[in-house]
Amino acid sequence: MDYSIKIGGEAGQGIQTIGDTLAKVFSRFGYHVFTHQDYESRVRGGHNFYQIRIADHLVMTSREKIDIIVALDLDSITLHEKEVSPRGIILYDSSLIGQVPMSGEQAVARLDMPLLELATKHGNKIMVNTVATGAVLGIFRLDLQILAQILETTFQKKGREVVESNIQAALSGYNHVIAHCKTCVFPLEPETSAAKQTMMLMSGIDAIGLGALSSGCKFYAAYPMTPSTGIMNYLAGKEKEFGIVVEQAEDEIAAINMALGASFAGVRSMTGTAGGGFALMVEGLSLAGMTETPLVIALGQRAAPATGLPTRTEQGDLLFAIHSAHGEFPRIVFAPGTPEQAFSLTNKAFDLAEKYQVPVFLIFDQYIADTLWTYKTFDVNPVVWNDYRLRGEEFARLNTYKRHAFTETGVSPLGVPGEARHVVVTDSDEHDEEGHIIEDAETRNKMVQKRLMRKLPLIRCEIKEPLYYGGSNPRIVIAGWGSTYGVMKEAVDFLSKKESIGLLHFSELYPFPSPSPLTQNYFSTLKNAQFTICIENNATGQFARLMRAETGFEFHEKIHKYDGRPFLLEELAGEINARIGRL
Amino acid sequence: MPVLEDYKGQPPAWCPGCGNYSILKAFKETVVELGIEPYQFTIVSGIGQASKFPHYLKCNTFNGLHGRTLPVATGIRLANHEMLVFAVAGDGDCYGEGGNHLMHAMRRNINVNLFVHDNQIYGLTKGQPSPTSLEGMVTKNHPFGVFSEQLNPMALAVALDCSFVARGFAGEIEHLKELMKSAILHKGFSLLDILQPCVTFNKINTYEWYKKRVYKIEPEYSPDDRINAFTRALEWGDRIPLGVIYRNKRQILEERIPVIRDMPLVKQKFDASKIEDTLRDFS
Ligand SMILES: Cc1ncc(C[n+]2csc(CCOP(=O)(O)OP(=O)(O)O)c2C)c(N)n1
Ligand SMILES: [Mg+2]
Numbered sequence: 001m002d003y004s005i006k007i008g009g010e011a012g013q014g015i016q017t018i019g020d021t022l023a024k025v026f027s028r029f030g031y032h033v034f035t036h037q038d039y040e041s042r043v044r045g046g047h048n049f050y051q052i053r054i055a056d057h058l059v060m061t062s063r064e065k066i067d068i069i070v071a072l073d074l075d076s077i078t079l080h081e082k083e084v085s086p087r088g089i090i091l092y093d094s095s096l097i098g099q100v101p102m103s104g105e106q107a108v109a110r111l112d113m114p115l116l117e118l119a120t121k122h123g124n125k126i127m128v129n130t131v132a133t134g135a136v137l138g139i140f141r142l143d144l145q146i147l148a149q150i151l152e153t154t155f156q157k158k159g160r161e162v163v164e165s166n167i168q169a170a171l172s173g174y175n176h177v178i179a180h181c182k183t184c185v186f187p188l189e190p191e192t193s194a195a196k197q198t199m200m201l202m203s204g205i206d207a208i209g210l211g212a213l214s215s216g217c218k219f220y221a222a223y224p225m226t227p228s229t230g231i232m233n234y235l236a237g238k239e240k241e242f243g244i245v246v247e248q249a250e251d252e253i254a255a256i257n258m259a260l261g262a263s264f265a266g267v268r269s270m271t272g273t274a275g276g277g278f279a280l281m282v283e284g285l286s287l288a289g290m291t292e293t294p295l296v297i298a299l300g301q302r303a304a305p306a307t308g309l310p311t312r313t314e315q316g317d318l319l320f321a322i323h324s325a326h327g328e329f330p331r332i333v334f335a336p337g338t339p340e341q342a343f344s345l346t347n348k349a350f351d352l353a354e355k356y357q358v359p360v361f362l363i364f365d366q367y368i369a370d371t372l373w374t375y376k377t378f379d380v381n382p383v384v385w386n387d388y389r390l391r392g393e394e395f396a397r398l399n400t401y402k403r404h405a406f407t408e409t410g411v412s413p414l415g416v417p418g419e420a421r422h423v424v425v426t427d428s429d430e431h432d433e434e435g436h437i438i439e440d441a442e443t444r445n446k447m448v449q450k451r452l453m454r455k456l457p458l459i460r461c462e463i464k465e466p467l468y469y470g471g472s473n474p475r476i477v478i479a480g481w482g483s484t485y486g487v488m489k490e491a492v493d494f495l496s497k498k499e500s501i502g503l504l505h506f507s508e509l510y511p512f513p514s515p516s517p518l519t520q521n522y523f524s525t526l527k528n529a530q531f532t533i534c535i536e537n538n539a540t541g542q543f544a545r546l547m548r549a550e551t552g553f554e555f556h557e558k559i560h561k562y563d564g565r566p567f568l569l570e571e572l573a574g575e576i577n578a579r580i581g582r583l
Numbered sequence: 584m585p586v587l588e589d590y591k592g593q594p595p596a597w598c599p600g601c602g603n604y605s606i607l608k609a610f611k612e613t614v615v616e617l618g619i620e621p622y623q624f625t626i627v628s629g630i631g632q633a634s635k636f637p638h639y640l641k642c643n644t645f646n647g648l649h650g651r652t653l654p655v656a657t658g659i660r661l662a663n664h665e666m667l668v669f670a671v672a673g674d675g676d677c678y679g680e681g682g683n684h685l686m687h688a689m690r691r692n693i694n695v696n697l698f699v700h701d702n703q704i705y706g707l708t709k710g711q712p713s714p715t716s717l718e719g720m721v722t723k724n725h726p727f728g729v730f731s732e733q734l735n736p737m738a739l740a741v742a743l744d745c746s747f748v749a750r751g752f753a754g755e756i757e758h759l760k761e762l763m764k765s766a767i768l769h770k771g772f773s774l775l776d777i778l779q780p781c782v783t784f785n786k787i788n789t790y791e792w793y794k795k796r797v798y799k800i801e802p803e804y805s806p807d808d809r810i811n812a813f814t815r816a817l818e819w820g821d822r823i824p825l826g827v828i829y830r831n832k833r834q835i836l837e838e839r840i841p842v843i844r845d846m847p848l849v850k851q852k853f854d855a856s857k858i859e860d861t862l863r864d865f866s
Contacts, residue, residue, distance in 0.1 A: 028866070200865040210861065216853035219662055221654075238861070239842050243851040245661050250687040254654035257647065261627070261658020264645050265666065266849040269658070287648050378865070380858045416849065417643040418666050421622045425637075427646040428630070436593050436638050437646075 001056045001189045005068045005136060006083070008049040008076025011042050014129045015072060019050030020372075021133050021150055023201055026054045027374045028146045030196025031188075034059040034486070035372040036566060041226075041310040047075040056189045060338065060373065060486030064570040067186065068139060070132050073097055077110075084108045089184055091135055091177075096128070111181050118172040123165040130166045134173030139184045144170060200375045204368035204483075207339035208298055209234030211346025212270055213242055214383045217296070219262035219269040221247045221255040226311055227300040227369040228272040252277035256284030256297070263293045264426065266389055266416035268350055272298035275317045276307065282324045285359055289329030291426040292357035292404065292412065292451060296349045301365040303564035312564030313367035315482055315537040319546065321361050322510050328448070330356065330455050332463075333510035335363040337485025339373050341507050347383050352462055354388045356455050357414060363509075365537070367566040368483035389414045396420035402433040406446060410454030456511065463508045465522050470502025477529040478576060479555065481506040481543050484535055484567060491573045499580065502529075506543070512550040526553060533557040533579055537566065585620050587611055592639040597632060602753035602779035602790075603700060607639055609756045610698075613763040624667035627656040629681065631673035631707045633700035633779070650680025653688040656695040663849040664694070664837040667767070674701040678714040678734055689745040689772055694835045696766045696773045699736065700753075702781035703788045710784035720787060736776050737816035741809060741829045746771025748806075748816070748829040752778045752797050754790055758825060765827060771835055778823070793823070800826030807831070 005022065009015045019035060027033045032055045039048035051062050065085040071077045071092040077100055084090065090108060093115035094100065100110070113135060119127040130151065137147060144167075151166045177184050202210075209231045212220070220235045222228065236246040245262075249255035252273050259269040273281060278299050288295045299321055303314035321333055332352055336342035342364065349360040390413045395401070398413075401422035405412045412433075417424040425435030430447060432438045466479075469489055476499060480488050485505045492503045504522055506513070515523040526532060534544040534555040539562040544555050557579045561567055590611045597603045614624070621641040628634035630649035637644040643666075647655050652670035660668050670677075677685055677699050688695065703720075705711040711724050714734040721728045740748040747769040751759040759777065766773035778797070780790045804826070806812060812829035837843060 198866055200862065202865050206865070210858075213861065214855065214858045216855070218848050218851070218853070219658065221658065241857065242854070243842055243848065245840060245842055245848055247657070247661060249654065250683055253651065254657075254684055254687070257651045257654035258658035258661070260647070261645065261655035261660075262662035262848075263658075264655070265625075265659040265662035267662045269662075283648055284651070287651075291645070291647075378862055380862065383855065383858070385853070385855060417625055418622060418663060421620070423621050423641055423643050425644040425646075427638075427644070428648055429646065435644060435646075437635065 002059070003054045003067045003186060004063050004065060005052045005054070005070070006049050006066045006076070006080060007070040007072070008047065008080060009072030010045050011040060011048055012044040013072045015048060015050050018070065018129050018133050019052055021147070022136060023052055023372050024150055025137065025142065025146050027199040027201045029142065030199060031055065032057060032059050032199065033201065033372065033374045034061065036062045036367065037370045038565065039311050047073060047079065049076065049080070059490070061490045061569045062566070064568045068136060070136060071097060072132070074100065081108055089139070089181070091132065109183065111177070111184060113176055113180065115173070118176065119169055122169040122172060127166060127169040130169040131173035134170030135177045138174035138177030140186050140188055142188065144174060197376055200378055201372050202339040202375055202378060203230070203370060203372050204336070204339050204342050204364055205230035205370070206234055207342035208346050208362060208364065210380070211343040212296070212350070213238055214343070214380050215347045215350035216268050216385060217270050217350065218243065218267035219245050219259060220271065221249050221258035221262070221269070222272050223249050223252045223255050223277055225274040225277045227302060227364070227366040228274055228298055230369060231272045231298055252280040253284060256281040257287070259295055260284065260288055260291070260293045263295055264291070264417070266391070266419070268294070268354065270296040270298065272300070274300045274302050275320065278317070278324070286325035286327055286329070287428050288359040289325065289327065289331065290428050293426070294353040294357050295359045296346070296353050296362065297359060298362045298364065300369055301363060303562070309564040311366060313365045313483070313537060313566055314562060314564060315365060315484070315542070318363065318481070318509070318542040321363055322546070328452060330358050330452055330459055331510065332358060332360040332459060333363060334361065334508055335482030335506070336368065337482055337505055337507055340375070340378070342368070343378070343380070345507060351384045351386065352459070354414070355386070356411060356459055358455070358459070363482060365483050389416050391416045391419050395422065398422065403435045404431060404447070404450070405433045406450050408454070409458060410450045412450070460511045463511055463513050465513055466504045466506040468502060468504055468522060468525060470496065471500060473500070474502035474525070474529055475500040476531045476533070476580060477502050477504055477526055478533045478535055479504040479506070479526070480535040481509060484537060487567045487569055487572050488535060490569050491576060494569065494573045495576060509546070512546060514550050523551070531556050531580065531583060533559055533576060535559045535567070535572070537561055584618050585615055587615055589621060590614065590640045592641050595639045596635060598783045600782040601632070602702065602781070603633060603636070605753040605756050606698070606700060606759070606777055606779060607636065609759040609763060611640055613760050613767070616760070617764060617767065619667065624669065625659055626669045626671055627652045627659065628670070629672040629676035631676050631705070633673035633706070634671060634676060636671045650676050651684065652677065653681060653684040653695065653697065657688060657691065657693050660693050660695060660837060661840070661843070661848065663847045664843060665847050668695045670695055670697045672697070672699055673706065673713070674699055674703060674715045675705045675713040678736060682714070686743060689740060689743040691836045692746050692772050692833050694770060694772065694837055697775065698763070699774070699776045700779045701736070701776050702779045702785055704781050704785040706781050706784055717787060735816065735819060736774065737828050738813065740774045741813045741816045744809070744831060744833070745774055745829070746831055746833050747773035747827070748812070749774070749827045750776045750778065750823070750825050752793055752825050753780065754793060755797070755825065758799060762827065769830060771831070771833055796821060796823045797825050798822055800824050800828070
């Protein structure tokens, strides 16, 4: 069982509400769900869609073929009709979107149903969304009880009457489908419902927020920018319960400097932005490096330079993150491929930022930020939490204190100002052990050795090998990083029926896991493969370049996509197949 | 009680005769007289001659980037509002590079004391005009003189309802100390603009130039009237007022954020046990 639903419409029509609601219903019934969103940078109008995949097995990418289209605008039909599977159907209301032209070569089943009329009958035309949601559930013959619970929580505040009319509206959509479309039946695996455990629905962006929360993040400063804004929203919602301060800064320069101020003052801090905002933060990144102030930066990639395609996806800022900022200093770069990884890498980011007093990046993108994944359980317990700061008694007990003292590890004691009689001094100028400005070559050299050379090998040891998925000694290895994990993994599942193929997925990217006793496994897998393909959601193959620079290894082939959209399963599997075919 | 010796810092790298020495002296005496210990306050400074200030005394110091004192100071206060926080910057640093932050720090009303060493010139970079340079001032990179109108930081601050607005003069140390004390004791964002002769690069606004023009605001003046204050703030030229020009009792940001009203963030322990419950949001 593996169905895909696409809800299309204009911005402001509420397709996200329908999508989110359906995702919730199916996940509460115990089905695996995966969703992704495609939207324009506008508040009203245009054409957006929300795609949901429902299955009885783990799914982590969207597919090309659609089984049900819910069309709230004409574009949803004209643009997407060709994607409809042979068993598929399009639901629409001609009184809303007008007459629909005849379909192309192949006739696609359509159901013109009175969404608007049913909504109006139950009280209000804005309930069109609820009617449509009920209609989709009707196709699956899925009990409305869970939808009723969701409507209850959503509309509780608006009163009993609103809840009731919404439930009735959903029921009318449900019944209409059953009465008027005999062929609209998509069977669900019977044993799945009820018996199965309710699933949790988690997006990439929420997982980063949750990760920050679980790591004791106390301060978040940012300037709104898609696709990072969700982190600010999530943490702001937890301010009271967890004692967090979220500050909307006047610009990204202020945001990173505020986060550094709070970190200097003794709390775990984070900032988040997209590529353009990060460009403004770059001097602050260098300041974090120089003053050895712990900082976590969530960098959400969107497509293209400048403002680009503001709401779309790309993996275009990897080398920017790695090479940004003037001067030389250590940094760490992670790029999660799943919400689970987003959670655990956020935790690791906070830990390492403080342990080594360096800036740590979490690179993500619009795609992973917005996708929803289902989990039976989500393990928040094995969270690393060490307080590396010097506070209270422990700090007061010291006879002398030097913020940037030379030590064997290069890591100097991180005192919290005000907690002892010692003063904490740091400087963006090159400084001595105490933190005061210097010019002499000897201190400069010693500081570079402390701040950079001694820390680097230790940081390297913290970096995990890439994840390998597939059989042993694969003939073909595909590789990628960050958000493409799901689609690459499913492509391997798809192709491994005929091929000996494996996947290397990199989420801990910098310092690069270069061949070493710790990481030699992955490297031999790569070297022993007959054919290797690097897959990236960008035009220039930034990861492949990094791999070559760090290891000398060159991939045989590359697959790139840079239209601002994510890879879909069949599309990627087809591309890989084509490359193999040319062997 | 601290004594002056407790504040001994690095040997200053300022030019002989620089107005910054008097500001440093006034500052040290102020904190000694108020009984504030070095570990009890933090100075955030930017980049410029003025911004080397915290190294020349002893205190918690975050000497950050050019123009970025106020965001760092804001972050420190939000994390620990029991810490007394100063931002020390030059006129170029604060009114030029960091102008946007100044506007928003005033709006937020974060309880930070901003002391601007206003020498009407870029000192460290060797004599370019600053936003407060006089119109027409000729410099190496402005052979036809400065075309832009001089920024009036006092008028700007009153217009933005800044909580405490004052002007001091490096040539009037005792008076300056009084202003520093008032700024520290005032609850709210304080801007103290300090006229500071630059003996090397600013040959117009010299000690003599300032002495001829400055006057202390008369004791009967009430800084609580904003319209009056605006009139006073606009005074510049033949007569330049020194003293507290404006103040108000706006609530500070730190007191408005419910989460830190009772206890500074830095003292709040992280409670990991509640995390499990938040998973409910996702089902
Ligand atoms: C981002 C950035 N731009 C430019 C500079 C160079 N710079 C250093 S100090 C300064 C101006 C100094 O003038 P001011 O702030 O008035 O301080 P003063 O030296 O006069 O005390 C400039 C332009 C810098 N350090 N950083
Ligand atoms: Mg200056």
